[in-house]
Amino acid sequence: MRIDPSTIERIRQSADIADVIGDYVSLKKKGANLWACCPFHGEKSPSFSVSPAKGIYKCFGCGKAGDSIRFIMDIEGLGYGEALRHLAKKYGIEIQETQLTDEQQLAQNERESLLIALNYAKNYYQNNLFQHDEGQSIAYPYFKERGFNDKTIRTFELGYSLDSWDAFTKEAQKNGYNLDILVKAGLTILKTNENESTYQNQKTFDRFRNRVTFPIHNVAGKVIAFGARILKNDKSQAKYLNSPETEVYHKSNVLYGIFQAKNAIRTKDVCYLVEGYTDVISLHQAGIENVVASSGTSLTIEQIRLIARFTQNITVLYDGDPAGIKASLRGMDMILEEGLNVKLVVFPEGEDPDSYVQKIGSEAFVDYIQKTASDFITFKAELFLKEAGNDPFKRAELIKDMVASISKIPDSIKRSVFFQKTANLMQIDERVLISESNKITLERGKQKEKDTQRESNRQRLQNDLPSGVTLSKPKENINFDDLPSFSEEEEFSGFPMDTPPPKTPNPVESTKSVPSGITLQERECVRLLVNHGFKDVDPVVAPGVTLMQYILSEIEGINFETPIYQRILSLCRAKFLEGIVLDTNYFISHSDNAIQQEAINLATERYAASEIWLKYEIIVPTEDDKLADLAYQNILRIKKAFNDQQMKNLIQQMATTNDAAEQTHLLSLFMEAKAIEKQIAKELGTVIGR
Missing domain, CATH: 1.10.860 (DNAb Helicase; Chain A)
Known part of the structure; x- marks a missing residue:
């Protein structure tokens, strides 16, 4: 179906540009326009301008520009029709449609089909929880034992997948959902047969079986994937099972709970970062809504930048497990490198955010965070100083580690403050710390140059290969420092001696030219x-x-x-x-x-x-x-x-x-x-x- 032109015009008139973009980033007024850090590329100072009077946005950094419809298309990766439907739903506009031809119907956007199938699955699992005997007797009591009330269950759209091999797949197909889409959405698994070229006669079964389901939403509230927890004590199966990566779901770009938390994060100007689904849900139910989880993955740059759309302040809430804390500290350096402010909180041993908030209540929980939250330098010192004791070598390594973290902060004033604090804390001359930081920064610059040159050489070699032959990238676990070094002459020995190696183009020079008069x-x-x-x-x-x-x-x-x-x-x-x-x-x-x-x-x-x-x-x-x-x-x-x-x-x-x-x-x-x-x-x- 095609949306009627009069409906499109109503959507355009209703979709206030500041309101639409305000759902994704925090806008601040400056002059006649509103400004924010661009949601489309990483930046430290705002260059993303929104003009409410003209109904347009433009980033002076990356060049992205458009109206409210274009913004939804770009930020969500949606097609034109899908973006219109998204805005129509937001503003309560009834969509009038005209019939498509058979050819147009076949050309429907696959991404939209995946989102529709995932939404159907969410409704199916939720219906199982509230209306199916199996869900009422097995899954519903589990959520109640976790302390979740019905309002919370419906807010996060929790559900249950039946203890059946293919109950969902059969029901979805019965309701007209294409098996190809169900497989691509990660909802159905196809048992492949080398002798079969089509789905006919091949066995299918549901990915999620006998598990409670946690829908994963994107920023706009669309269901893009699921996490599912087993309810049996079965060591042969994983406790948690997640959707595979699909066209609409890339786990490194997603934070669990971001849709429910975004407004609270913007209002409170701080984001609490936890580890698990239940941590997010319990805190939200307790009235602490500015909380998200990394969904069981290591924190990524994309996730940090997603938080940065709404606040520059992150407080990481760790479980009381020392091993897990140490493994997660790499994420703190990434937060610092992106220019955000990070604090850290550790709960008493054996406690996590979910258990602790239920134990002491929301007011005491927030008070505990405010009293115990420490900056990353104090946190690292307290964590590792006991281990180091009086051993000078261990203390030196700890200081180097702290300096390495500080050197990643882009703001020079913040760096200076943390150098002073580290000097006082570790009883060492501040000038020594700054000197070490300069060395680290210099080494990083050299390594970055090497990486850039290596990639340039790889690309040059790729261009010389016959069509269809691909030069594979080096494996991540190779330590290039262990490889023999080469002189400039040796490095370019593949070229005739009288021919200089090709110059790596400057990105600015290669993409920008001076316009004529x-x-x-x-x-x-x-x-x-x-x-x-x-x-x-x-x-x-x-x-x-x-x-x-x-x-x-x-x-x-x-x-x-x-x-x-x-x-x-x-x-x-x-x-x-x-x-x-x-x-x-x-x-x-x-x-x-x-x-x-x-x-x-x-x-x-x-x-x-x-x-x-x-x-x-x-x-x-x-x-x-x-x-x-x-x-x-x-x-x-x-x-x-x-x-x-x-x-x-x-x-x-x-x-x-x-x-x-x-x-x-x-x-x-x-x-x-x-x-x-x-x-x-x-x-x-x-x-x-x-």
Whole structure:
């Protein structure tokens, strides 16, 4: 089914850009716009701008831009229709649809099909828990024993998979779900048979059987996977079983409970990080809602950046297991490296967040965190100093480890504070710590250069291989420091001695080029058309004459060289001939992604007048105040740029022809162009050579 155009327009009008993006990142007002750290790439200072007035966003770091629909498509990896449905559900808009053809129906997005199947599974498992005899007698009592009430069970959409080989798969197929989708969603396992090329006659069985289920949601609340706990004492089976990685589920990018916790994390400005599902659920039920879990995986950069969308503060709540604590400390360094503030809390031996909050209650639990939370330096010192005792070698290793962690902090002031604290704590000269940090930083830089060069060499070799042959990457467990070193000559011995090795391109140099003068003027012209084309160019002198009418009439016959600007110009001309003057919203909501992206780039202002200027009544003229001058200047510069290009072409033609008559003709055209150049220069107030 295709969503009706009138419904799409209702969704566009209802989907407030600040409200939509505010579900994913914390926005702070600065001037007329809202700002945040970009959710699409790692950054330490905000470069992600949201304009509520224009209904658009733009990141000045990575270049991502769009409206509320595009944001949902980008952040969730959804298709256009899927993003519309997501927003329609958020704003309670009933979707009107038109029938698709058979071909269009077959082309439905597979990702959307996976999400639909996973949502069906969630409902199926939850129905088993509340309405099936087996669920009521086995699973429901388990959740009650864990202390979960019905409201909590429904909030986290907990469920139960029956003690049957294929009960779910059969029921899903009975309700029209394709077996291929069930397998790809990780819900059904297919017993492969080498003699069979299709699913026909192959055995299938449910991935989750006789287990309580914990749906894993993405930030938007979509079920993307499951965790499932066994209820029997069966050592032959894993206690917890998780969904495999799929097109919609990548465990390194997901935090359990993030959907339920995101608003509380933003409000409290701190995220509690725990280990297990039940820790999250118990704390949430106790009123401590700003809590997530890494779902049994080691903490990843992607998970840290997910938290960073909502807060810069993380408090890690460890179980009282010393071995587990030491194994998890690597994650702390990663948090520091991302520029976040991290504190750590350890519970009494034998306790975890789940058991402890049920034992002492929520108020005492929060009070315990506030009193015992320590920064990572104090935490490491307390953890390892007892082991080190008076052994100077162990103490030296501990200090080196602490310095290595501090050196990963990007903020120089924070680094300085922690160096001072470590110096006092370990009774060592602060200058020694800083010197050691510089050595570590230098070594990291060298290693990074080596890694970059190695990858460049690998890529170069890959490019030289025949098509279809792939050069495998080196295994992660290889210690390159143990390999023999090579001189520069030896390293590039595969090249002829008189041929220098290819230079690794600078990423900035390879992706950015300086635009020509013509391109710059074309861009400015299109910017004026997109932002102000529908306005009167001069309400006093020429009331009723729009800027678009004025510009199009003045540059009639001129076509732009830059493809995207020519497309927008042609669009303006075509619509103007129909009597339609396009406004900004038309461009920034355009269905053509290239036009939409460029329009948003042109419509987004990176800087705003300081509020202090307004306080002291310093008047800053706006573009609306000087539209006629801006347009006139731009038109002159466009004509000058094209006239300059014509003069260059004429000079080249005169240099390549021996025909006297042709040269005379070309010279006369050149003199006309030269006269035009002088006239334009006079209008612009510039000086040109004779």
